[in-house]
Amino acid sequence: xxxxxxxxxxxxxxxxxxxxxxxxxxxxxxxxxxxxxxxxxxxxxxxxxxxxxxxxxxxxxxxxxxxxxxxxxxxxxxxxxxxxxxxxxxxxxxxxxxxxxxxxxxxxxxxxxxxxx
Amino acid sequence: xxxxxxxxxxxxxxxxxxxxxxxxxxxxxxxxxxxxxxxxxxxxxxxxxxxxxxxxxxxxxxxxxxxxxxxxxxxxxxxxxxxxxxxxxxxxxxxxxxxxxxxxxxxxxxxxx
Numbered sequence: 265x266x267x268x269x270x271x272x273x274x275x276x277x278x279x280x281x282x283x284x285x286x287x288x289x290x291x292x293x294x295x296x297x298x299x300x301x302x303x304x305x306x307x308x309x310x311x312x313x314x315x316x317x318x319x320x321x322x323x324x325x326x327x328x329x330x331x332x333x334x335x336x337x338x339x340x341x342x343x344x345x346x347x348x349x350x351x352x353x354x355x356x357x358x359x360x361x362x363x364x365x366x367x368x369x370x371x372x373x374x375x376x377x378x379x380x381x
Numbered sequence: 382x383x384x385x386x387x388x389x390x391x392x393x394x395x396x397x398x399x400x401x402x403x404x405x406x407x408x409x410x411x412x413x414x415x416x417x418x419x420x421x422x423x424x425x426x427x428x429x430x431x432x433x434x435x436x437x438x439x440x441x442x443x444x445x446x447x448x449x450x451x452x453x454x455x456x457x458x459x460x461x462x463x464x465x466x467x468x469x470x471x472x473x474x475x476x477x478x479x480x481x482x483x484x485x486x487x488x489x490x491x492x493x494x
Contacts, residue, residue, distance in 0.1 A: 268423075307470060309424070309485035355423050366437030367480055368414060371423035 266291045268358050270372035277346045278380050284331075285341045285375050287356030295361045298332065298339045299369070303353040312354070315339065317361070343377075351379045383408065385475050385486035393492045394463045402458040402489045406475030413456040414483060415448060418470040430456060431479075463493045 268289045277283035289298070300312040315323045315332050322330050327347075331340045343350055356372040386405040394400050406413055411432045416424040429437040430450035441448070445463075450456040460467055470490045474483035 307488050307490075309472060309474075309488075311482075362480065366426075366429045366439070368426040368429060368437065368440070369416070369424070369474075369483065370426070371416075373421075373423045 387486035404473035410475035
C-alpha cells in the first residue's frame with residue numbers, strides 16, 4: 265500500500281522569507297501523481313501544485329515550486345516570498361495513475377505553517 | 382460554473398442517531414470520492430462512486446456506513462447509529478472521469494454528542 269509521510273508537524277517562517285516543507289512517500293508504482301494541498305482555517309482543500317512522476321522537470325506555480333526526487337521518493341514544497349495568507353495546513357498527497365484501479369488520493373498527516381509578520 | 386457543494390456544512394447528532402451527508406458534484410462530473418478527516422489528521426479515503434455504482438469501498442468501515450450515487454440527485458454518505466468516534470470532517474471530491482482531477486467540496490463537519 266502507498267504511504268505518504270510528512271515529518272514536520274509544524275513550521276514557521278517570517279513574512280517575505282522562503283520555507284520548504286518536506287514529504288516522502290512509498291510506492292511500488294512507476295506512474296503516479298504527487299500533489300500539495302493547502303487547507304486554511306475555512307477547511308476548504310485548495311490544490312497548490314501537481315507533479316506527474318514521468319516528468320523530470322519540477323513543477324512551479326508562481327511562488328510555489330517543488331523539488332521532486334523520484335529515486336529518493338521525496339517531494340518537497342518551497343514557498344518563496346511568504347505571505348500572511350500562506351498560513352495554513354499543507355498536505356502532501358499521492359495518487360496512482362491508470363492501472364484500472366481506484367485513483368484515490370493518499371494524504372500525509374499535514375504540516376501546519378505559521379507566517380510571522 | 383458552481384463548484385462541488387456539500388450540505389449541511391455542520392451537522393450535530395446524538396449518539397445512536399443517523400447522519401446523512403450530501404454531495405452535489407460539479408456539473409458534468411460523474412465520479413465522486415468521499416474522504417474523512419479526523420482531528421489533527423490528514424484526509425483518508427472512504428469510497429469511490431460512479432453514477433449508480435460503487436467502484437471502490439475499501440476505506441469504508443464495515444458496519445454502519447453506506448454510500449450511494451443515484452442516477453439523479455446528489456451522492457449520499459449515510460452513517461447509522463453514530464458514535465462519538467464518527468465526529469470528523471467529511472469531504473467529497475468530484476471528477477469528470479476516472480483519472481481526472483479531483484475538485485473538493487467545503488466539507489461537512491459532523492459532531493456527535
